[in-house]
Amino acid sequence: MKSENNINNNDLNTSPIVVALDYADKASALAFADKIDPRDCRLKVGKEMFTHFGPQMVKDLQTRGFDVFLDLKFHDIPNTTARAVAAAADLGVWMVNVHASGGARMMAAAKEALAPFGKDAPLLIAVTVLTSMESSDLADLGITLSPADYAERLARLTRDCGLDGVVCSAQEATRFKSALGQAFQLVTPGIRPAGSKADDQRRVMTPQEALAASVDYMVIGRPITQSADPAQTLRDIRASLR
Numbered sequence: 001m002k003s004e005n006n007i008n009n010n011d012l013n014t015s016p017i018v019v020a021l022d023y024a025d026k027a028s029a030l031a032f033a034d035k036i037d038p039r040d041c042r043l044k045v046g047k048e049m050f051t052h053f054g055p056q057m058v059k060d061l062q063t064r065g066f067d068v069f070l071d072l073k074f075h076d077i078p079n080t081t082a083r084a085v086a087a088a089a090d091l092g093v094w095m096v097n098v099h100a101s102g103g104a105r106m107m108a109a110a111k112e113a114l115a116p117f118g119k120d121a122p123l124l125i126a127v128t129v130l131t132s133m134e135s136s137d138l139a140d141l142g143i144t145l146s147p148a149d150y151a152e153r154l155a156r157l158t159r160d161c162g163l164d165g166v167v168c169s170a171q172e173a174t175r176f177k178s179a180l181g182q183a184f185q186l187v188t189p190g191i192r193p194a195g196s197k198a199d200d201q202r203r204v205m206t207p208q209e210a211l212a213a214s215v216d217y218m219v220i221g222r223p224i225t226q227s228a229d230p231a232q233t234l235r236d237i238r239a240s241l242r
């Protein structure tokens with residue numbers, strides 16, 4: 001059931017870095033991929049690139065030896081979400097995600113849809129509270145819990161549904177590792193090297209802080225992709241984490 005394009009690098013790749021490949025043109029994305037070593041990072045294909053270039057984008061990266069995180073944040077009725085997650089598994093991706101706020105039945109259905117893939121199933125991760133959100137954004141939605149408290153509530157639900165982990169802020173990592181167990185994977189965007197712009201992110205941490213907080217994977221986009229030399233910036237961040 002797994003795509004023949006997938007070359008699984010899981011055993012080779014000890015880097016915690018996942019680069020968010022948020023490019024509007026394929027040539028730039030592939031030029032970057034061609035300049036970096038798949039042992040230095042995994043690559044995330046999100047809504048922008050997938051909407052532009054579809055599954056072929058994922059395959060083009062897999063044939064270059066990269067593990068791909070397909071970040072489409074599925075959030076729908078259980079049947080639709082489960083089928084979308086199975087379609088992602090058919091593509092041979094390394095990780096796929098849903099929104100935890102889709103609820104327990106949706107997450108359980110997504111998990112069940114991966115059972116036929118056995119050990120080839122991608123990691124299934126749920127987004128808790130987007131790292132771009134702060135308390136006032138939650139208040140607008142009628143949620144009075146702090147982002148960390150609400151994220152923990154969603155993370156517990158995710159763990160109880162048998163998923164592999166959550167997307168959260170690195171600011172929440174120490175707390176979640178102790179509350180939810182070391183094995184529950186934490187994937188943390190909102191990573192900003194010291195001195196770089198936060199952009200639309202709100203709950204941010206530096207790569208070194210995230211590592212010290214025991215995150216499993218840190219997602220880094222613009223600080224790498226919009227730098228003058230993205231491949232060198234990746235290598236510099238990787239070196240700073242050794």
Ligand SMILES: O=C(O)c1cc(=O)[nH]c(=O)n1[C@@H]1O[C@H](COP(=O)(O)O)[C@@H](O)[C@H]1O
Binds near residue numbers: 127167190
């Ligand atoms: O699921 C995600 O990857 C995600 C969840 C989240 O809470 N916050 C978040 O920023 N992301 C993604 O992580 C990437 C962060 O990119 P930069 O802000 O450019 O580093 C983007 O591709 C987002 O879509």
